[in-house]
Amino acid sequence: MSSTRTAPPPAGPDEAAGCDSGGDADGDADGDADADARVVGELVAGFPFSAFHVAQWLACAGTYAACASTAAVVPWLVQSMRVELPLGPAEEGALSSCVYWGMAAGSLASGPAADTLGRRRAVCAGLGALALLQLSLGGLRSAPPVGASLVLRGLAYILAENVSKTQLAECAPAARRGLLLNLVHPMWQVGAILGTSYTFVASDYRRLALLSAIGPAAALLFVAAASVESPMWLRRARGRAAAERSLRAMGKRCGVAPLATPLFARRGWSVNGSFHTAADEVEGGARRVHAPAGAVDPADGASDPADGASDVEGARRSGDASTELRTARSSRYSCPFGAWPRAKHSRSRWADAPARSAHTSAWARPSAAAALGSQRALALAVGSVWVCLTSAALSNDFLLIRFLARTGRARLQRPLSFAQFGSKLVGGVLGAAVVDRLGRKRVLAPCFVLTAAGTWALAHAPSERALFAATVLLYSANEVLWATLMTFTCEAFATRLRARALGFCIALGRLSAAASVAVGPKLMESARGATTPFDVNALVLLLGGALSLGVLPAETSGVPLR
Structure with a gap:
């Protein structure tokens, strides 16, 4: 059965620029936002490994080491408090269990906090709270406030640790993502050894609390200076414009020169049940989106699998924007980005990464x-x-x-x-x-x-x-x-x-x-x-x-x- 869909009315200035101004408030469905997230994920996955990714790994590794240094000190703090306050066996056991209750609460709270504040802000909030709570342990004189502080400390500990790894995963290239994420865990052992070394310098819990706050404070400063917000979270929370700015900044730091054209194309339309990237036609000052005449789905095997990148380059040289077609060879989705040229002296394979459309039809994706x-x-x-x-x-x-x-x-x-x-x-x-x-x-x-x-x-x-x-x-x-x-x-x-x-x-x-x-x-x-x-x-x-x-x-x- 043959069916065609007519073009939408002329787009406004923001839509003509290819980016939204207010997240999902513009009427995008969750499926469209998820499709955009997949496209952003493909771009991030295709970035060449560079010093930028090393900086993101150092921020996550520093967070892990700082959290581990505080975790290694907590048993010594409780043992010192047992002698100096003093604490009975029941109170000591209750204080030890407070740490794990706080970690369980932090595991459940880390997700909503990361989705609300953003990955980077949530990590900074967790590290800042962890430093303050470790410091406060040195000034408490009775078991109930110490227990409450340990619960909150466990919450801040897990918040910083979990969200930091989520942030690194969303900024890492696909080729070395496993290496970066797994290599964070040895730094936890380094931090634990560092925290244990504090016990050779200080014996009373007040000085131990002061020393244990140094690690989270230093990690907070480094994360604030070196890490970046996840572009995948930016697309969902703040819209395409914020995600586009973040992607262009990341590409620049990775040595990849992006196109000057918008990153997010408008919705493609259906021809004979197949879905294709729409061509952009500028006519009368208004941008209209339509399906190319006679186009067929490359995944159905009916089209000549020509190189889409050469079509794009030829269209650019001829200056005809209406013939700039962006195609994908082996997917039912097509690329809304076009070919991204490599920076000079760059070894990036980003432009060769598989691409998929930011938008698919309602019946082409699950509800x-x-x-x-x-x-x-x-x-x-x-x-x-x-x-x-x-x-x-x-x-x-x-x-x-x-x-x-x-x-x-x-x-x-x-x-x-x-x-x-x-x-x-x-x-x-x-x-x-x-x-x-x-x-x-x-x-x-x-x-x-x-x-x-x-x-x-x-x-x-x-x-x-x-x-x-x-x-x-x-x-x-x-x-x-x-x-x-x-x-x-x-x-x-x-x-x-x-x-x-x-x-x-x-x-x-x-x-x-x-x-x-x-x-x-x-x-x-x-x-x-x-x-x-x-x-x-x-x-x-x-x-x-x-x-x-x-x-x-x-x-x-x-x-x-x-």
């Missing part, structure tokens, strides 16, 4: 309700994997000290702690090196198996040497697993749900970890012996590996964000 339902199902699927990882990993950390005491190896606690730090550091670097080459899902499943093997070997180690070997295997694989799953979670969701979904999955994992930590000591006292909780954790990790293969969606490695 907003269907898309939201699929994203919720995805959140439950990814959340189930997070439950398996977090419940087992945090239970291992919590029960290890008790296990060493039960088996008469308490003297190995400090050497094993250093082995944990070193293994996590090496594992984080190793994961960053392989995550882009192998893909996220190919890394997740084997690391689940290796972590399960390390958990079982740790509990059944016949000698101290075997115990250290099991510790190295467990924590190196666990760090690769943790970093890669967070990278996958950042990449799998659409922009409008990315921050909220990441917070939901992490909060779900924290709640499951609280349950496993509560049940672990009882299992250790059971008739089966002290190894029982570790055997259960190994089975849970194997279940996580099976879920990562069965319920997670397609590979996200090298794919532009939506």
Whole structure:
């Protein structure tokens, strides 16, 4: 059946410029905004790797290191308060639990905060609040205000950490996004070592609180100076004009010279059920958009797959704007950007990146309700994997000290702690090196198996040497697993749900970890012996590996964000 759609009335000045002035207030549907987000994601994914991306990574890595330095100091703060205030055993346990309750609340609050304030402002707010709350701990004299401060501190900690990684994911090139995101996690270990070193300088909790506030304050200054706002968030929250300015600025800093023409083209129209990029015709001072006569869908195989970039260049040389057609070879979507010339001496492959239209028809894309339902199902699927990882990993950390005491190896606690730090550091670097080459899902499943093997070997180690070997295997694989799953979670969701979904999955994992930590000591006292909780954790990790293969969606490695 043949159908054509007539051109819309002449566009106003803002629309003729190809950009909106007020976000989605101009009447764009959520589907149109999502389509724009996909196009922005493709452009960001195609930027050549440059010093700009290194600066964004340093901002995120500094945030992680600053948060880790405060996390390493908190147990020492609570222990010092127990002696100086003093605190009873019940109060000390309550204060320790306040930290985790704050982290769970922060996981749920980080998404709305990032979507409301913006990625950059949310990170700055989290770091600023973290510095002030760490500083305030030194002036408190009783348990209730200390507990409230620890809850708020955990909230600010998770807010800064989660949103910082979301921001980096939305600014990173697709080719090295996994490397940048995974390489952030070794910096957490560096920050934890730095925080532990504070305890050699100061012993009372007032000086410790003062020293621990330095890291977040320094990270706040660097993030404010070096990081940029996510263009994907700018498109959804502030409109096309803000996203276009951000993209052009990023392209300039990456050494890519953009076109002078608008980035966001108007809606294409249907010809014989096929969808194409509209040609721009300037007539009588008004811009009209129409479908080229006789155009057919390249994806249907009926058209000659000629190079669209050569058509664009020929149209520019001839000066005829009405013949500037932008085509895509292998997609039902076509490029609203045209060809972006490379800057001089640039090795960018940005202009060769696959392009898709910023707008598709109502029947060419799923409805907003269907898309939201699929994203919720995805959140439950990814959340189930997070439950398996977090419940087992945090239970291992919590029960290890008790296990060493039960088996008469308490003297190995400090050497094993250093082995944990070193293994996590090496594992984080190793994961960053392989995550882009192998893909996220190919890394997740084997690391689940290796972590399960390390958990079982740790509990059944016949000698101290075997115990250290099991510790190295467990924590190196666990760090690769943790970093890669967070990278996958950042990449799998659409922009409008990315921050909220990441917070939901992490909060779900924290709640499951609280349950496993509560049940672990009882299992250790059971008739089966002290190894029982570790055997259960190994089975849970194997279940996580099976879920990562069965319920997670397609590979996200090298794919532009939506």
